Amino acid sequence: MVLLAAFPVRAQDKFIVVASTTSTEQSGLFDHILPVFRKKTGIRVRVVALGTGQALDLARRGDADVVFVHARSAEEKFLAEGHGVRRFDVMYNDFVLIGPKSDPAKVSGGRDILEGLRKVKAASAPFVSRGDRSGTHIAELELWKLAGMDIAAEKGPWYRDTGQGMGPALNTAAAMNAYILSDRGTWLSFKNRGELSIAVEGDQRLFNQYGIMLVNPLKHPNAKRDLGQAFVDWIISPEGQKAIAAYKIGGEQLFFPNAK
Amino acid sequence: MSEALSTALALLIGLDSKLVEIVLLSLRVSLSAVVIAALLGLPLGAAIAVGRFRGRQAVIVVLNALMGLPPVVVGLLVYLLLSRAGPLGALGILFTPSAMVFAQSILILPIVAALSRQAIEDAWREYEEQLRSLGAGRLSAALTLLWDTRFSLLTTILAGFGRAAAEVGAVMIVGGNIDGVTRVMTTAIALETSKGDLPLALGLGMILIAIVIAVNAAAHLTRELAQRRYG
Amino acid sequence: MSNGAILPLRLADVSFAAGGRTIIDRVSLEIETGPSTIILGANGAGKSVLMRLMHGLLRPSSGRIDWNAPERPGAPRKQAMVFQRPVMLRRSAYANVAYALKIAGIPEPQRGALVREALESVGLSHLARRSARVLSGGEQQRLALARAWALHPEVLFLDEPTASLDPSATREIESVIKAFDAAGTKVVMATHNLGQARRLGDEILFINQGRLVECAPVEQFFSKPQSTQAAAFIKGELPWT
Numbered sequence: 159m160v161l162l163a164a165f166p167v168r169a170q171d172k173f174i175v176v177a178s179t180t181s182t183e184q185s186g187l188f189d190h191i192l193p194v195f196r197k198k199t200g201i202r203v204r205v206v207a208l209g210t211g212q213a214l215d216l217a218r219r220g221d222a223d224v225v226f227v228h229a230r231s232a233e234e235k236f237l238a239e240g241h242g243v244r245r246f247d248v249m250y251n252d253f254v255l256i257g258p259k260s261d262p263a264k265v266s267g268g269r270d271i272l273e274g275l276r277k278v279k280a281a282s283a284p285f286v287s288r289g290d291r292s293g294t295h296i297a298e299l300e301l302w303k304l305a306g307m308d309i310a311a312e313k314g315p316w317y318r319d320t321g322q323g324m325g326p327a328l329n330t331a332a333a334m335n336a337y338i339l340s341d342r343g344t345w346l347s348f349k350n351r352g353e354l355s356i357a358v359e360g361d362q363r364l365f366n367q368y369g370i371m372l373v374n375p376l377k378h379p380n381a382k383r384d385l386g387q388a389f390v391d392w393i394i395s396p397e398g399q400k401a402i403a404a405y406k407i408g409g410e411q412l413f414f415p416n417a418k
Numbered sequence: 419m420s421e422a423l424s425t426a427l428a429l430l431i432g433l434d435s436k437l438v439e440i441v442l443l444s445l446r447v448s449l450s451a452v453v454i455a456a457l458l459g460l461p462l463g464a465a466i467a468v469g470r471f472r473g474r475q476a477v478i479v480v481l482n483a484l485m486g487l488p489p490v491v492v493g494l495l496v497y498l499l500l501s502r503a504g505p506l507g508a509l510g511i512l513f514t515p516s517a518m519v520f521a522q523s524i525l526i527l528p529i530v531a532a533l534s535r536q537a538i539e540d541a542w543r544e545y546e547e548q549l550r551s552l553g554a555g556r557l558s559a560a561l562t563l564l565w566d567t568r569f570s571l572l573t574t575i576l577a578g579f580g581r582a583a584a585e586v587g588a589v590m591i592v593g594g595n596i597d598g599v600t601r602v603m604t605t606a607i608a609l610e611t612s613k614g615d616l617p618l619a620l621g622l623g624m625i626l627i628a629i630v631i632a633v634n635a636a637a638h639l640t641r642e643l644a645q646r647r648y649g
Numbered sequence: 650m651s652n653g654a655i656l657p658l659r660l661a662d663v664s665f666a667a668g669g670r671t672i673i674d675r676v677s678l679e680i681e682t683g684p685s686t687i688i689l690g691a692n693g694a695g696k697s698v699l700m701r702l703m704h705g706l707l708r709p710s711s712g713r714i715d716w717n718a719p720e721r722p723g724a725p726r727k728q729a730m731v732f733q734r735p736v737m738l739r740r741s742a743y744a745n746v747a748y749a750l751k752i753a754g755i756p757e758p759q760r761g762a763l764v765r766e767a768l769e770s771v772g773l774s775h776l777a778r779r780s781a782r783v784l785s786g787g788e789q790q791r792l793a794l795a796r797a798w799a800l801h802p803e804v805l806f807l808d809e810p811t812a813s814l815d816p817s818a819t820r821e822i823e824s825v826i827k828a829f830d831a832a833g834t835k836v837v838m839a840t841h842n843l844g845q846a847r848r849l850g851d852e853i854l855f856i857n858q859g860r861l862v863e864c865a866p867v868e869q870f871f872s873k874p875q876s877t878q879a880a881a882f883i884k885g886e887l888p889w890t
Binding site for chain 2: 175188189202204205206207208219220221312323325326328329348349350351378414
């Protein structure tokens with residue numbers, strides 16, 4: 159009871175827990191759009207930022223009301239298991255291959271990500287992987303597969319599996335002068351770049367789609383159905399989509415709304 | 419780096435509101451945890467120190483070992499308890515400061531209990547004959563010793579507070595590092611550092627170090643004062 | 650109907666062993682009201698253990714220890730003990746004496762007068778508010794006496810109370826003990842100091858290697874010791890045990 163006395167819960171405080179990804183949070187998007195939502199509805203959004211895999215697991219345990227991640231295959235699986243109500247496209251951004259100025263794999267300026275990855279492996283250039291079942295990690299693995307490599311079997315000491323979020327992984331890559339696949343949003347707001355810069359971008363296969371789902375109240379009766387639904391509705395509404403598009407860093411738009 | 423440092427100092431001096439919010443929350447969480455740990459741990463330590471029961475040595479060994487509980491492990495266990503899917507899920511305190519207090523209380527309870535047990539047992543060794551001669555029973559003796567060792571116990575409590583204020587593993591997992599709700603000094607430093615955004619992290623780091631130093635100074639002064647005044 | 654007096658105390662064939670060693674070997678004695686009793690012996694003879702057996706801090710391995718009337722649990726103790734090194738709580742001198750009264754169940758309003766009387770009797774009234782643990786050795790031992798005396802016990806055990814003190818402090822302690830003796834408290838004191846035994850004792854119980862070797866009034870013991878060990882001890886020739 160000491161716990162409740164020290165931190166009184168205000169009954170009229172409306173809030174939801176949204177499980178999202180570290181890259182989305184670290185891009186600063188939430189700081190920008192959540193106050194708009196709060197002003198309109200009075201609902202506070204509490205974002206717990208984890209990797210995509212962990213965020214979905216959190217929701218599977220019923221500890222979140224809404225999930226907002228970017229790994230289509232994992233999201234579909236989540237839906238199929240009955241944990242979500244329905245999936246909506248929200249926005250997309252893209253991934254970029256970041257690399258050191260010295261460019262040992264000679265990929266800089268390229269527009270073909272698969273070719274870029276092949277060259278990195280051929281040169282045994284240091285490469286940092288998220289390794290944390292995040293959307294970015296899943297995308298990275300799928301790209302290796304598309305490029306014709308079974309990275310789990312064929313990797314060498316040049317491939318560093320760190321198990322970290324996007325920010326820490328970029329820190330690691332900057333310290334090691336390594337290549338790394340990053341979402342553009344985190345990269346743009348990342349300040350500790352060292353000698354890294356964008357090596358490969360613009361490939362269609364680097365397209366990164368974000369989706370939102372309401373946690374299924376039938377499976378998780380404690381999930382806040384109405385408040386959560388309000389957030390989902392707002393995010394795919396013209397107003398929410400406009401707020402997403404308005405978020406820029408250094409004049410550059412990070413996320414491109416594409417709800418249907 | 420020096421640019422980050424000067425920005426950090428500016429935040430500190432200007433009492434940046436975000437910074438203040440984070441520091442106050444950290445203090446509230448860790449102080450609450452230490453109060454709970456003291457209320458439970460001091461009597462527990464006294465009872466073990468003065469008591470005679472089978473398995474007493476084993477209890478002492480386990481209690482001492484629990485002082486080294488890794489905070490992340492405590493965080494994981496408390497998360498499993500408080501998760502909606504877990505036994506205490508109905509409390510609904512996951513991802514709130516209450517969960518953080520809960521986890522930190524568990525973390526520092528062994529420290530308070532084990533260290534107070536040691537202090538009181540040392541005192542018991544000195545006082546036992548005299549107290550028994552006066553006719554004091556075990557319960558009365560335990561209470562007397564709790565008061566008599568009050569300065570050592572205060573040092574123990576300060577040690578517990580220092581441990582709580584400095585840990586990041588437990589509060590990260592059960593708090594979720596939610597902006598404006600469960601973001602404390604340590605989790606904020608972790609986040610800002612991972613974003614490569616150093617000024618806020620540095621500012622918080624300096625405050626955290628200052629707090630740790632202050633706590634240790636307080637403990638030292640307490641010992642000195644007590645020795646001089648009470649012997 | 651007994652008046653509740655706890656004396657006489659009878660020890661019958663009491664032995665005490667610890668760590669494989671026999672420390673007290675079949676001792677039988679009787680402690681009666683009246684004359685002050687000195688437990689005399691060399692270091693290591695077993696005096697301290699014997700004192701603790703009588704006071705009740707230790708239980709005998711064999712034999713019986715019987716008081717005339719058993720102490721009621723919860724009632725104030727009728728016997729008190731002063732140890733060689735005084736053990737004081739981290740409180741004022743006043744509070745230390747008051748603590749003993751509190752343990753004995755004396756209600757709060759009555760404690761003040763008793764504490765002041767006790768401190769007065771040992772000449773420590775002026776140090777009542779001082780923190781007890783910063784007092785000198787002699788002052789602390791006087792405080793221990795005051796604390797023991799505050800309940801007006803029937804028996805006062807003293808285990809080598811001046812062994813750690815300098816001569817002037819020793820004199821102060823001895824005069825307090827003599828005053829308590831004169832006031833009617835039964836004094837049972839352990840010492841290895843011949844002069845002190847002579848100054849304070851009415852009867853001598855001489856202990857050597859855990860056995861009660863001789864028991865006699867004080868003058869008779871010193872002028873005509875019956876046993877060779879006693880004679881050797883008085884002459885200062887007893888080997889270390």
